[in-house]
Amino acid sequence: MYLETTKEQANSIILLTEIDCKIIGIVSINSSPKSRFKHVGEFGIVIAQQYCGLGLGRKLLDYLIAWANANGTTKKISLLTSENNYTAMELYKKVGFQVEGILKKDNYVNGVYGDTIMMGLIL
Incomplete structure (x- = not known):
């Protein structure tokens, strides 16, 4: 249900990173639906220890920043x-x-x- 709700919001996103059908990372921006706060996205990231230090976090973060800039709502990312x-x-x-x-x-x-x-x- 959480994933479906997030999918319906233009200012929230969850991405999974996989290798050989195994999830190695999760990155997200979650935003409030309330008009007062919907411009702020709360950023979260988790990467499996063995894949840290390879630049994956930077690529995912760059992607989310570009996505946030383009979604028409997000003006700030907090973490x-x-x-x-x-x-x-x-x-x-x-x-x-x-x-x-x-x-x-x-x-x-x-x-x-x-x-x-x-x-x-x-x-």
Whole structure:
């Protein structure tokens, strides 16, 4: 049902990346249907560990930015990432994302509280 709802929205998209019928990555932009927020897309990406560092994330991100620019609604892409996700943050900055805020002690991993970094890209 979630996939069908997303498919019906002109300002939301989910893409799967496959190799030999095995999903190796998922990337998405989800936007609110509310007129007040529908111009902002929330970006998400997951790539299987063995395929990280090969440029797949950059290709998917470039595709989604082009899609967002062309959909007629999206004016900003936002994302959240862990403060320790240095490789991802470097990629996001390369394509124009800027840090917009820090959520202190917002996540808890392996017994340690960490900060969440909020980033945004104005299209």
